[in-house]
Amino acid sequence: MNHPLDDLTALLDGALPERRRAEVERHLAACPTCRAERDRLAAALSMLGALPAPPEPSPWFATRLEARLAEEPPPAPGLLSRLARWRWRLAVPATALAAAAAVTLLVVRQQRVDEETLARSLDLMENYEVVASLGDVESEEDAAVVASLHELVGKEGRP
Amino acid sequence: MAQDPDAALMVAFQRGDAAAFRALYERHARAMVAFCHRFVKDPARAEELAQDVFVKLHRSAGRYAPSARFKTFLYRVATNHCLNEVRRGEYAARQATPGASPDDRDGEAGAPDLDALPSSAASPHQALEAGRLEVAVTALLDRLPEKQRAAFVLCRFEGMSYEEIAETLETTVSAVKSLVHRATVAAAAALAPFGAPGAAGEETP
Numbered sequence: 042m043n044h045p046l047d048d049l050t051a052l053l054d055g056a057l058p059e060r061r062r063a064e065v066e067r068h069l070a071a072c073p074t075c076r077a078e079r080d081r082l083a084a085a086l087s088m089l090g091a092l093p094a095p096p097e098p099s100p101w102f103a104t105r106l107e108a109r110l111a112e113e114p115p116p117a118p119g120l121l122s123r124l125a126r127w128r129w130r131l132a133v134p135a136t137a138l139a140a141a142a143a144v145t146l147l148v149v150r151q152q153r154v155d156e157e158t159l160a161r162s163l164d165l166m167e168n169y170e171v172v173a174s175l176g177d178v179e180s181e182e183d184a185a186v187v188a189s190l191h192e193l194v195g196k197e198g199r200p
Numbered sequence: 201m202a203q204d205p206d207a208a209l210m211v212a213f214q215r216g217d218a219a220a221f222r223a224l225y226e227r228h229a230r231a232m233v234a235f236c237h238r239f240v241k242d243p244a245r246a247e248e249l250a251q252d253v254f255v256k257l258h259r260s261a262g263r264y265a266p267s268a269r270f271k272t273f274l275y276r277v278a279t280n281h282c283l284n285e286v287r288r289g290e291y292a293a294r295q296a297t298p299g300a301s302p303d304d305r306d307g308e309a310g311a312p313d314l315d316a317l318p319s320s321a322a323s324p325h326q327a328l329e330a331g332r333l334e335v336a337v338t339a340l341l342d343r344l345p346e347k348q349r350a351a352f353v354l355c356r357f358e359g360m361s362y363e364e365i366a367e368t369l370e371t372t373v374s375a376v377k378s379l380v381h382r383a384t385v386a387a388a389a390a391l392a393p394f395g396a397p398g399a400a401g402e403e404t405p
Contacts, residue, residue: 047378047381049381050377050380050381050384050385051362051377051380051381054355054362054380056361056362056377081388081392082384082385082388084388084391085384085387085388085390085391085392086356086384086387088333088391088394089337089356089357089387089391091329091330091333092330092333092334092337093327093330093331093334095233095234095237095238095357096233096234096237096243096246096247097230097233098229098230098233098247098250099244099247102229102233102247102250102251103222103225103226103229105251106225106229106251106254106255107222109251109255110221110254110255110258113255113258113259115216
């Protein structure tokens with residue numbers, strides 16, 4: 042086995058997979074060079090523990106931060122709350138689609154076309170992106186929400 | 201949804217709860233000031249950087265998804281901010297005419313400020329040793345390439361696992377292993393003069 046020098050830090054950090062750890066330990070037992078290197082690294086790590094404590098936040102930390110935050114605009118709504126807003130707005134085009142589907146239904150009945158056409162129209166309602174593309178996407182932010190709607194379907198259910 | 205209390209606070213803040221954000225920074229202010237101090241020497245500057253990090257966090261709250269671990273999200277913002285600060289400092293130092301540095305890169309490679317030494321040290325001798333050690337570690341951190349520096353600080357001072365560091369730095373665990381190892385080898389070389397007799401036997405597995 043070559044000297045496992047590159048694994049010695051990970052060994053000290055307990056970050057080697059079990060099999061590799063066992064191999065390196067076996068090598069160390071037989072190799073004074075690697076043992077010395079391991080000890081040198083371990084000594085450096087233990088010295089870091091002797092460093093002076095880092096500075097504490099000053100007593101004005103919170104006051105100064107609050108003053109800075111007061112200048113900031115309120116938080117941009119998170120994706121979930123933006124979705125909640127969209128959900129309401131989706132209701133309008135969705136209703137329009139439902140009406141369109143109802144009309145289709147009548148036409149389909151009258152023309153006795155295969156019911157598959159109806160099923161396909163109704164599928165549209167299930168497709169967020171199609172529904173959203175019918176409404177006017179006003180901002181980039183909203184466009185981003187629309188683009189990520191499918192990710193949320195699992196978590197949030199459908200409107 | 202969010203078992204992590206920080207993630208829950210972040211989500212509450214996204215919904216407009218300002219007190220939740222206050223709770224967040226109260227929980228992490230200490231750690232942030234300490235972390236930023238690994239990148240700049242001046243404690244007042246470290247505090248300003250820590251404040252910047254919270255302001256950035258405040259601004260980017262909308263982008264936080266509760267699926268991401270809050271800790272790695274916070275430290276990613278902090279690491280990027282601190283490394284930018286280091287780059288700015290280096291740029292300013294290169295631009296400055298010798299002897300007329302407009303930027304306060306004070307204390308650089310200087311002697312430790314003995315008045316500022318921690319009272320926690322058991323004796324004046326230990327305090328002096330700790331101060332000299334700190335100067336050596338600071339010089340070491342300044343010499344490290346920035347990714348090594350970030351990985352080393354997250355590992356040695358923030359106690360993060362290689363996995364957490366990989367998530368924070370958006371890289372692989374094997375890359376982190378290599379970064380931490382190279383930085384630790386550099387630390388061993390830099391700190392060898394401070395090796396106390398008997399220290400070599402102390403392993404920290």
